[in-house]
Amino acid sequence: MIIKHLDQVVNTKDDIDTPTWNSRRLLLAKDGMGFSMHDTLIKAGTETWIWYKHHVEAVYCVEGEGEIEVDGGEVYPIRPGTLYALDGHEKHWLRATKTMRMICVFNPPLTGQEVHDEEGVYPLLAEEAKV
Template identity: 35%
Template sequence: MHITRTRPASAQGPAEHFTGTVWLDEIASPAAPSRLRMFSVHFAPGAHTAWHRHPHGQVLHVTEGKGLVQRDGGPVEPIRAGDTVWIEPGERHWHGAAPRTFMTHLAVVEAGDDGTTAVWEERVADTAYPSA
């Protein structure tokens, strides 16, 4: 057993992966052989990810606010505090805050054999997000 009492400082989400202001707090990144990674992700109103995929899928659990999530080819789905979303391995998707509210979610992923937790793609089109 290992208890972590200190955390790395909050980090701003990289502009190439996020639209708007997003902050990441690393919660868990245990040493090998574990591949678990867990973050608390804080989205300002309208902020969202670019399209991306996860090698072993992703669990999102919304802890506050309201947001949106979409898988490629599917409808934009509203999510709110208390909702949990399972994203299939390799499923292309994006997620973030609703246009006029903050949203925080826990994000849990398992790294691939090469240590990759996400494969990032293009940004969500500006015309697509507001229509959501």
Template identity: 45%
Template sequence: MITTHKSDLEGTSRDASGPGWTSLRLLVKSDGMGFSMTETRVLPGAVLTLEYKNHVEACYCIGGAGTVTELDSGAVHHITPGVLYAPNAHDRHEVRNDGTEPFHLICVFSPALQGDEVHGPDGSYASS
């Protein structure tokens, strides 16, 4: 059984951030679950261009709001609390927060993240 409190992870290598985002890695590869889970915040004004070439991801919004744009098709999805989005085909996408509060997500990645990754120049994480 794995139990942890997020306060035990804050300020450690599992507390990752980059321009416009923070991500607390609640479960990582070394936990042996086969997937990772993060508590992620996209900060107000942030626009993130992402393409997870080595992972699939599912994100569930628990606070704030934002948009996710599929860059190949131009389809725009409005994400609010209770909405899940999953770029299941390694979709190149843009996550935007035009609001005044963080866009708060719980995200699951497969394969699992190591825990200290940050996005590369192409918006992806390196393979785990």
């Protein structure tokens, strides 16, 4: 069994802070669950170009407001209670009008140190899972 509290992640190597988002990585590949789970803040007034070329992601908004614009022009509002799943590796813009707190799940799981490259992609990194 794995028990963690957000306080155990904040201000550690698993707390990745960028100019547009802050991802507190709760479960990672090393935890052996087959997915990773993140408590992520999308900062108010920002937009981020994202393309999960190697991953699928499900996102559930628990706080804040914003929108996701899928490459091709479709725009969907995000508010608490909104879930979106990028099951087709959709390229997209993520924008926050008010800081959004998102619970994110990735498959394959992240190792914890990924950040978006110039294409908005997370690299596919491998890490040993616990046995």
